[in-house]
Amino acid sequence: MNFLSGIICLCLTWLLIQALHVISRSKAIPKRLPPGPTPFPLIGNLLELGDKPHKSLAKLSEVHGPIMSLKLGQVTTVVISSGAMAKEVLQIHDQHLSNRTIPDALRAHRHDEFSLPFIPVSTRWRNLRKICTEQIFSNKTLDAYQAIRHKKVQDLLADTHQSSLNGEAVDVGRAAFKTTLNLLSTTIFSVDLADPNSDTAREYKEIVWNVMKEIGRPNLADYFPVLKNMDPQRVRHRLAIHFGKILELFDRMRAHPLRAVPIPV
Structure with missing residues (x-):
C-alpha cells in the first residue's frame, strides 16, 4: 500500500x-493570436465546447469574430467560421497553413511519419505525391484499369436495380463507398474488400471499424502533450494492434496469387 x-x-x-x-x-x-474567450488554467476552453461543439463555436464566433483562438487543454487552436476567412486560409495562404495537428493515436507504427495524408508538407511529401501522380493517377495507368472501373459500375447498377425490385431504399453513401473500396482493392489485391460473403472482407471491415473507433475516441494526450509518452487511455496501444492486423492482412493478400481481371470486348 x-x-x-x-x-x-x-x-x-x-x-x-x-x-x-x-x-x-x-x-x-x-503570441499574436486572434481574439477569443479567456481560457481556464490547465483545461483551457474545453468546458465551453459542451456536447455540441459546432453550435458552441458558432455562438462564440458571434462574440469574438470570424477568426478566433481557443485553448483546448494546452493546445492553441485557431477557428475559422466565415467563407471569406476560409478562402484566405485554404487558397491564398494554403502553403503556410497546410499542415495539420496529428492525433497522438496515429503515432502507432510511425503512421504519422509515412502516411501521405498526415505527414507535413516537405520533400518526402512532395516525392510521395509525385510518385502517386506519375505511377497511380497518370492517364496511362488509369486507361489500363478502365475495364475494372467498368465492371464495378456495372456491379453498382446491378445492386441498385436489385434493391429497386425488392422495394428497398438505397443508401447512396454506402453504395458509393462499397464501389470505391472494391475498385481500389481489386486494382491492388484482386479482392473485393466490400464483399459480404468474403472472410477477408469481413475481417477487414471489423479491423477498419475498430481503427475508426479508436481514432475518433477523445484522447487526453491530444489536449495535454505532456501525457503523450504515457498514453494514459491506451488508445495508441490499441491502435497499434489494429494497424498490425491490417498490415498482416495486406501481407496475406499480397502473397495470394492475383487473379486476372476480364476485359470486356
Missing part, C-alpha cells in the same frame, strides 16, 4: 511540475 501511494505521489508531482512548466512558458512567450 505504501509503495502504491508513493507511485501515485510521484506521478502527481511530475504532472504538477509539467503543468507549471507549460504555464510559465505560455506566459513568457507572448
Whole structure:
C-alpha cells in the first residue's frame, strides 16, 4: 500500500511540475493570436465546447469574430467560421497553413511519419505525391484499369436495380463507398474488400471499424502533450494492434496469387 501511494505521489508531482512548466512558458512567450474567450488554467476552453461543439463555436464566433483562438487543454487552436476567412486560409495562404495537428493515436507504427495524408508538407511529401501522380493517377495507368472501373459500375447498377425490385431504399453513401473500396482493392489485391460473403472482407471491415473507433475516441494526450509518452487511455496501444492486423492482412493478400481481371470486348 505504501509503495502504491508513493507511485501515485510521484506521478502527481511530475504532472504538477509539467503543468507549471507549460504555464510559465505560455506566459513568457507572448503570441499574436486572434481574439477569443479567456481560457481556464490547465483545461483551457474545453468546458465551453459542451456536447455540441459546432453550435458552441458558432455562438462564440458571434462574440469574438470570424477568426478566433481557443485553448483546448494546452493546445492553441485557431477557428475559422466565415467563407471569406476560409478562402484566405485554404487558397491564398494554403502553403503556410497546410499542415495539420496529428492525433497522438496515429503515432502507432510511425503512421504519422509515412502516411501521405498526415505527414507535413516537405520533400518526402512532395516525392510521395509525385510518385502517386506519375505511377497511380497518370492517364496511362488509369486507361489500363478502365475495364475494372467498368465492371464495378456495372456491379453498382446491378445492386441498385436489385434493391429497386425488392422495394428497398438505397443508401447512396454506402453504395458509393462499397464501389470505391472494391475498385481500389481489386486494382491492388484482386479482392473485393466490400464483399459480404468474403472472410477477408469481413475481417477487414471489423479491423477498419475498430481503427475508426479508436481514432475518433477523445484522447487526453491530444489536449495535454505532456501525457503523450504515457498514453494514459491506451488508445495508441490499441491502435497499434489494429494497424498490425491490417498490415498482416495486406501481407496475406499480397502473397495470394492475383487473379486476372476480364476485359470486356
